[in-house]
Amino acid sequence: MQFQISQELVEHICNLIEEGRDDELLLYLEDVHHADIAEIINELELDQATYIIKLLDSTKTSEALMELEEDVRERILDNLSAKEIAEELENMDTDDAADIISELSEERKQEVIGQIIDEEHAEHIVELLRYDEDSAGGLMAKELVKVNENWSVTGCMAEMRAQAENVTRVHSIYVVDDKNKLKGRLSLKDLLTASSKANISDVYIENVDYVNVHTDGEEVARIMRKYDLEAIPVVDEMGRLVGRITVDDIMDFMREEAERDYQMAAGISEDVEADDSILHLTRARLPWLVLALFGGFISVTVLGTFDTAMQEHGALFFFVPLIAAMAGNVGVQSSAIVLQGLANKSLRGSLFNRLIKEVLLSLLNGFALAILLILGGIFFLGLDFWFGLTVSVSLVAVIIIASLIGTFVPIVLDKWGIDPAMATGPFITTSNDIFGILIYFTIAKVILGF
Structure with a gap:
């Protein structure tokens, strides 16, 4: 039967620790898988988690350490001596040991490596630390x-x-x-x-x-x-x-990598965890929020240039959220497909062919949505034909532009050696909001004449 953690189980473990009933605790955890032990440790207080690590044999705890949440593992390692960490590392594969060592300070690294009895194992760990962590050298293990x-x-x-x-x-x-x-x-x-x-x-x-x-x-x-x-x-x-x-x-x-890309797409510039400090979380989120704020100022400026439209065709402003939302959604969809292609190395063909494909796809989607919009506007909102046509044509144009931006920005960033995941989320949404509003009111000015 699959292991299931519960509040009763955690409380039982805590009671055994507090009462110092080590023999019972060892017997209780004897046949528990190291991944399940890690799940238990994640639920314990720091002192209790450290107690478990020190009590159990390092052949089991070394594997459990690798399964722990990163912030929990860091706090436990801070509570262990250099010799105790070295004992854990000696029972790990070299790649896992190098990952653990890399989380320590430079001074602590030297202390721990000096405590490893197996010199060959220590040499292998030091060798792996020389490579970039995202390269094959940083990912490999010496055991084979x-x-x-x-x-x-x-x-x-x-x-x-x-x-x-x-x-x-x-x-x-x-x-x-x-x-x-x-x-x-x-x-x-x-x-x-x-x-x-x-x-x-x-x-x-x-x-x-x-x-x-x-x-x-x-x-x-x-x-x-x-x-x-x-x-x-x-x-x-x-x-x-x-x-x-x-x-x-x-x-x-x-x-x-997927977690980093997801956070970057959501507008988080650093690798963070939910339990990180408020300062760390703020530093990770604030840059993209500042970008969104700057983009909002530009959008307001663009709207200000069409102030006469407010007086003559005030109803146009009711459709601004719709245009902006469609621009953002289409841009994010397009960039997501391109990002997937770049990641899988499946993005083939010339840029011109991809341009034609995106334009045709955008026209098909745009016309379908425009028809629904103009029919809904006339029959349900009571808009006149020319007003409905204005919003519909703008919608088609905005979808085409947003699709092209969502397609080509990731490709350009990738060619410049910049992570294309930056092209999604706030970046695409903000840029398409600006272009969407500009296109919308420009077309409205041509058709409605204000």
């Missing part, structure tokens, strides 16, 4: 199973057993030469069916997908998704095998 192309099948089996002890899951067996350069991969089936006298060079598969340590994380995700890979090897500039990235690592990376 590799064999030399010159080994015999019999010798290979013995070496693989020794290596596999340090690898949580063996997704692939990689083949290297004497200089550790990646040569290919080894099929377990071919290995088991090969003659014991054969060499690895006789049975390995040369065709293997790999990435460089500096390959962007999104490109790694695209390659793994395209070829349906559970793991992918990572090589350095000289083609030497230095690590591997597994599907769970890339899923975590893509989840974080």
Whole structure:
């Protein structure tokens, strides 16, 4: 049965901690999965959460730490000594350990690394910290199973057993030469069916997908998704095998990327959590709100240039929210589709062809909405024909312009090396509000003559 956290369970854990009944607590949590332990810890007070981490064996708590909410983990790490953190890191894969270390201050990093007993493990962690966290080098783990192309099948089996002890899951067996350069991969089936006298060079598969340590994380995700890979090897500039990235690592990376893009699309300029300080949240939200305010001033200025319309055709102003809303909605829809195409590398064809496609799509949607608007305006709002025509033509024009802005702004930003997610949300909405109002009153001035 799936684990379910409840208030009664949390209270029971708290009582065991307060009464110091460690044996009962250990027995109670013995068969609980590390992800469920993390869920329990997230619900506890800091002192209680730290108590659990110190009480349980580090083989279980090291995995639970990686499942904790980031702010909870940071507070717990602040309550642990450098030696206690080092003990947790020694039971983690190197990529997870590097992630934990990166959250510490520079002084604290040195203290913790100095407390790690396994020098090779410490060296691997330090190596991973040198890479950008969103690159293949920053995502990879050093733990893997590799064999030399010159080994015999019999010798290979013995070496693989020794290596596999340090690898949580063996997704692939990689083949290297004497200089550790990646040569290919080894099929377990071919290995088991090969003659014991054969060499690895006789049975390995040369065709293997790999990435460089500096390959962007999104490109790694695209390659793994395209070829349906559970793991992918990572090589350095000289083609030497230095690590591997597994599907769970890339899923975590893509989840974080999606969260960042979602926040940016909503007008939040920094990576924030709901429990962050008011100052941090304000710093993340305020820049885009200032942009929206500035855009509002421009909209007011544009409206001011058509003050005569207020006197002669005051009803025009009742449709301003409708025009602005449609412009914003269409722009966000268009940018969302383009962003998806950019992320998936599926945006193909020339810009001119995409321009024609967007214009035709906008015309179709615009005419459909315009017909509904003019019929509704005449029969339900009692508008005269020319007034209804003015609003309808404006709606079609605004939809076309908003669609083009939503399409091309992300593409241009992407070509300039700027995250195209910035093109959605407040940016598109504000810019389309301004253009929408300007187009609306310009067309009204031409048709109604004021």
